[in-house]
Amino acid sequence: MTYQTLLVEQAGAVGLVTLNRPEALNAINTQLIDELNQVLDGFERDAAIGCVLITGSAKAFAAGADVKEMAPLCFPGTYLDDFLGRWDRVAQRRKPIIAAVAGHALGGGFELALMCDFIIAADTARFGLPEVKLGVIPGAGGVQRLTRLVGRAKAMEMLLSGRSMDATEAERCGVVARVVPAAELLEEAMDSASRIAGQSRTAVMMLKECVNRVDDGSLGEGLRFERRMFQAVFATPDQKEGMGAFIEKRKPVFGR
Numbered sequence: 001m002t003y004q005t006l007l008v009e010q011a012g013a014v015g016l017v018t019l020n021r022p023e024a025l026n027a028i029n030t031q032l033i034d035e036l037n038q039v040l041d042g043f044e045r046d047a048a049i050g051c052v053l054i055t056g057s058a059k060a061f062a063a064g065a066d067v068k069e070m071a072p073l074c075f076p077g078t079y080l081d082d083f084l085g086r087w088d089r090v091a092q093r094r095k096p097i098i099a100a101v102a103g104h105a106l107g108g109g110f111e112l113a114l115m116c117d118f119i120i121a122a123d124t125a126r127f128g129l130p131e132v133k134l135g136v137i138p139g140a141g142g143v144q145r146l147t148r149l150v151g152r153a154k155a156m157e158m159l160l161s162g163r164s165m166d167a168t169e170a171e172r173c174g175v176v177a178r179v180v181p182a183a184e185l186l187e188e189a190m191d192s193a194s195r196i197a198g199q200s201r202t203a204v205m206m207l208k209e210c211v212n213r214v215d216d217g218s219l220g221e222g223l224r225f226e227r228r229m230f231q232a233v234f235a236t237p238d239q240k241e242g243m244g245a246f247i248e249k250r251k252p253v254f255g256r
């Protein structure tokens, strides 16, 4: 299957998606988000895939939603068509998704990275939500996700001024998991994705659900949910294999 806006590969148990609109610094248009959802649907169904990695180019992960596509839009058209509504499906995926970011991750590009489970950044990465400079506001979850990550003061300052931050600042305030030299970004991110894909599928997906509960509800509800998931994991063969392998001093072999 070929796509107009994406390059898609499988490396072992990792599904690799490269955003590919170099002429527009990977600006995300409707076609790109539809193709991305199609690819992610396939990966969700594919038992051979344990982790997904989304990346862009050395210059840009993605420089935003496509301004040229958005410029003529009007309300109520945006409302009736639920413009950007389909983007959030990326965040609803059950398998883990890593964003490997080099260069610009701005506006919708940053929002896409924030929908992933974590970001590994090249030292060239820049993150920002500059929508205010275009007379609009972010609409794909960036305000909610950034504010939860960095707190009200920094989120307000960035959002109201449109200022972007470099990779060092992004790591310091918890936006990215790790910063690596640009030349090593893909290798490091693939390494991380392969390690995740090699774990127990059940445990990984349960962990993702548990971490997502942190944002969704109260601490009490999160603790109860985590404990239930922990109890449920004892119904899986992976628990027997993982603990058995530890006791027998060998590497575990997990099923799906």
Ligand code: CAA
Pocket: 023, 024, 025, 027, 028, 063, 064, 065, 066, 067, 068, 084, 104, 106, 107, 108, 109, 111, 130, 131, 134, 137, 138, 139, 140, 142
């Ligand atoms: N949409 C459409 N096209 C874009 C784009 C975008 N978000 N970002 C860059 N491009 C295009 C440029 O128009 C240019 O195309 P042409 O050669 O046809 O003119 C090409 O990509 C290269 O860009 P530049 O010449 O501007 O490259 P640069 O290196 O000088 O600057 C940049 C890079 C600072 C990232 C600059 O391109 C820029 O500011 N881009 C827009 C960033 C932005 O405002 N993003 C937020 C968009 S709104 C949004 O995302 C809403 C939402 O919440 C979902």
